[in-house]
Amino acid sequence: MDWALLAETGINGSLIGLMYSLVAMGIVLIYKSSSVPNLAQGSMTMLGAYIVLAYSSRFGAPIWLAIVLATLSMFGIGIAIERIALRRLAGRPIIMILMMTLGLEILLRAGSLTIWGATGRPMPIGISDDPLFLGALLINRAYAAGAAVAIVIFGLFALFFRTRMGVVLRAISDDYTAAWSVGISVERGVALSWAMASVVATVAGVLWASVQGVDQSLAHLLLKGVTVAVLGGMDSLGGALLAGLLLGIVEGIAGSYLDPLLGGASRDLVDAAMLIVTIMLRPHGLFGRHDIERI
């Protein structure tokens, strides 16, 4: 066995996995505050990337400014989605809410096809294609940058949830009736979580687009995001980070050793297996809360 190759695939896999975590963290943010599993997170990621391109190519903004503007726009779009589409469904059966997010997913994907077409475009954020050398191992620069950003974003959220407003959001996710009873505006809290998920989607969109270009296939990241979110426990940001790491490593190693045997589909098979096995054996994931029971 070639240990250097194994280490290389493991490391690159873990970096890719952390980039999956970015998508998963958006799903977790919304799920935590309102128990809505957001199936539109993938297409929100895609939309974020398209909006960056729109600012930079249509209005000629430098790429960093385009990213800032797109982040702000997506913040507003997140609030609008919650206000227009989700709020009226509060208290309705979860299946209707789930179908609503699926509808949004289709709407955003089809809408982007209408507006921007299906041609893939590059997202030039200035990361060189040359690999980083870690001893004898080759590390992909774009993946390394993405993983670093994922960790930074996770750290920012960890800090945010210690602030007064963060504590209020966690209170909403614990018991929204009790939150109402002390004057917390639950609706505004949920809207804020959609806004934050949209901002994370933009960041994920930019990073993934810098690897694979901007087109509708970015929306397929939903499957990775959902798998990682479920594996991490749906309501745990730390869980999403570690589950991403785990999925990335397993997927990378499976990809390089099983692809020759399975004809190139082994990554998706590994994802599907992880998702299904998690739901069957450990529905609350690795780090999801089992409800606290008093001893």
Place this chain on the structure above:
Amino acid sequence: MMTETSPKPTKSAVLSLNNIEVVYDHVSLAIKGVSLEVPDGGMVALLGANGAGKSTSLKAISGLLVAERGEVRRGDIQFLDHNLRSLSPQRRVELGIAHVLEGRRVFEHLTPDENLIAASAIRSRHDMIRNKDKVYTYFPRLYERRFSAAGYLSGGEQQMLAIGRALMTQPKLLMLDEPSLGLAPFLVAEIFQIISQINREEGLSVLLVEQNAIAALEIVSHGYLIESGRIVMHDTAQALKSNPDIQEFYLGGAQAKNFHDIKHYRRRKRWLT
């Protein structure tokens, strides 16, 4: 709808319910024609059996009926100078109504300290710090456990936290739904003693909902008795305690005769009111 013995409230009322009617899901009638008053700075109990409409009355006041698809269909709820019926739950908290929910409902995954912080969403940081000090003075046990998850506190501590959380909103009216539920008698006594202390020291009006009539009548000045969604009796705590009917059916004082008599009593009461 009051018995002839009902006393005139001496002080002005902070809260008055006038003939309110609540329906759930547009059809099922939960309470019909409930009227009651809480005098400013006073303590009033709303007593009654399970399912009589006590919690529904409180939710009508705090606006939390919306969470259960309930609505006030008729009647007025007056709080100070405000008619509450059209206001959001949040607005009612801002006006000074605090509702301590049945079953405590603390934020289990937050620490007691964070529970108190979350409950000051409508107040300034300065007020939050001051109110937290006050809550920890009333409930020193919470201070000792302020950094462990609230879900792991004992039932009594959780009840203290639920009350402390309500105090963080700086209420003028504190409504408590079954604070004695599931607690050992000595804890009930301790918590009720603190409630009346808060009532005295803060000038806070209290509306106490209880099944445990014995304990409640010890600390309130007046009591209302609710049955099947209607107020059937209203009197001073003293009078209620010595009322033979109350003793028989709610305080367990006399030997209950049989179920037929109870039914008969209720029917008769309804005709009389």
